[in-house]
Each structure stands twice: as structure tokens, then as C-alpha cells.
Amino acid sequence: MTINDDAQSVSLLGNAFWCGREAEGEFQMATAPEKLFIEGKLAERLRVNRADVEVLMLEGDAEPQPEEFGEDQRTLPRGDQMSRMLAQNIRLSKLVRATREAGRLPFVEPTSCSSALGVLGGLDDEGVGLIWFDAHSDAMTPEFSVNGFFEGMPVSTIAGHCWNAYAARIPGFHTLPEDQIVTVGYHEVYQPGERGRDYHGRAMGTVVDPPVIAKLGFESGLTAALDLLSARTDRVYVHFDADVLDAKVLMANRHAAVGGLTPEQLGLAWRLIADRFRVSAFVMASWDPTMDPRGLDVLVPIVQDGIEVFSSSNAARSRALPRTPDRL
DSSP states (O other): OOTTTTOEEEEEEOOOOOOBBBBBBBOOOOGGGHHHIIIIIIIHHHHHSSOOOOEOOOOOOOOOOOOHHHTTTSOTTOOOOOOOOHHHHHHHHHHHHHHHTOOOOOEEEEOOOHHHHHHHHHHOTTEEEEEEEEOOOOOOOOTTTTTTOOGGGHHHHTTTTTOOHHOOOOOTTOOOOOGEEEEEEEOGGGSSTTTOHHOOOOOOEEEHHHHHHHHHHHHHHHHHHHHHHHHOOOOEEEEGGGGBBBBTTTOOOOOOOSSOOOHHHHHHHHHHHHHHOOEEEEEEEOOOTTTTTTHHHHHHHHHHHHHHHHHHHHHHHHSSOOOOOOGG
């Protein structure tokens, strides 16, 4: 066994709640972290090439606790879905922050796209870029959403277009201007018979979607978007929503659609990103393990590859920094 001591240490962080609730009945996305980390043996696979890999699960009850609501429980009412999700994002922000302060790369399986708010809180960095891989824009707002589904609103929340007071309760959370956001995928809206733009809303930031890919090719289209982003920041949070994969490759969840990306395209994307940025956090969300038996076979290699590429690239960037007296 060859250990890559030059790679950044990695923390696999899991949140076993989906939309604020534990797994029950048809709501099985909450089982994704356990499936990926234990049944998929992700930590064991990573340890083949890097010695320092830890697994941590978000602790606590689904309901808000005094450390989240303070002296007045009415500010986060127990039994309310939005309160549960906010409390879990507050906990996630603290876990991500601790991981980063230890110099480790956080890979997060938070089940829900809205957990991006907690991840960004943990980064506490208004200058970070966001690269959002998803079949959908996730950029609706309450005013335009036909169903009020909060999982369709995290990017618009991050961009400061809605839920501002709510998100501000997450320690370290900052909104990001749209020129620090890249959306990759957004393919469901272009498929015949699927839900249209009125359902999805516009995608945020620089968009690499099917028309761009058809015109420029995937590599050239993504390269152009990343080069624009690199003029504004040198660090990014990479969000990989599993349904950005073509549904013919993997039916990641009930919202997956044909016309998405391939595993090979994602592998290329990880390398294009690592060539330009330090990766502050890497996330995979929105995988329902009950939807498609191919799940682990498809996702584990994609995630493992991303973690290995990003952790090695981050370490190389750290070694290239000028030596200062406190680092001698």
C-alpha cells in the first residue's frame, strides 16, 4: 500500500436528516451518508492512498435545542420543518468550521441541498466562489415557487434574493454575489415533457447548461466559466448534486432527468477546478439510495476521485506558498 503523505487530511461529514427529518417511509435520502461511508466503504477506499481520513456524523436530535434557540424557544419552534432545518444548518456550520480550522478538507454528505447554507456558514468566507452542479437551478424564491419547496431555493438564498434574515442566523453565513457563482447542468428544464422554466426559475451566475455545452463543448464551456470565476476568487466550494448525472447513468432521486452529465465529464470537471482553485469544501447531496441499485457503483468512484484530486491539489498549493517566519 502506498500512502500519499502529501495530500491534505480529509474529514467525511454526514448529516442523517433530509428536509429536517430522519429517514422514514418514502423519505430515505437521510440514509445516504451511512450508505456512502459504511456500505460504500468510502473511508476505507480513501485510506488506501492517504493515511488521515476521519468520519464524523452531525450529532443531536432533529428538533432545535437550547444552543440553537437560546432563551426563547419561540424563535425556533419545535415541530416546525424550517426550524429543524435551520437548527441542523447551525450545527453543520460549526462542524465544517472545526474541520477547516484543523486544516482538513471537509467532504460533506448532507442529504439536502439546503445544507449548503450550513456549509457556507462553516467556511465564513464572503470571497469564496460557489460551483453548483445540479439538474436544476435551485434558485426559486417564495414569491415565484409553485410549491414552496425550500430545497428549490438554496442558490437564490445564497445569492441574497430571499430568506435573508433566516440564513443570517447561521454562524459565518455570507451571501455571495452572482459573479461568484457558476451553475453547471441545469438540464431538466430543456427536456421535452419535463417541468419548464416557470417551475425552475433562472439559474444563477455563469451557467454551463445544455445550450452552452452544445455550442462550445463541455470542456470549453466549463473552462470559460471557471476562467471568469478565477478572475474574482482563488477558492471555491464545490457542490455536486447527484441528479446532475444523466438519469440513464443513475436515477439519483425522483427529480433526476435525462440529458445530464457523465461520470467522465465530472472527472474532467474536478481537474479543471483543481487547476484553478483551492477547494474549501466538497459536497454531494440529493442522493436517494432506494431509487437505483447502481447508486454506490456510480457515485463512490466519482466522489473518491474528487476528494483525491482536491486534497492533493490543495496540499500542493500549500507547499507552493512563500515561507514566512512562523512557517519555518
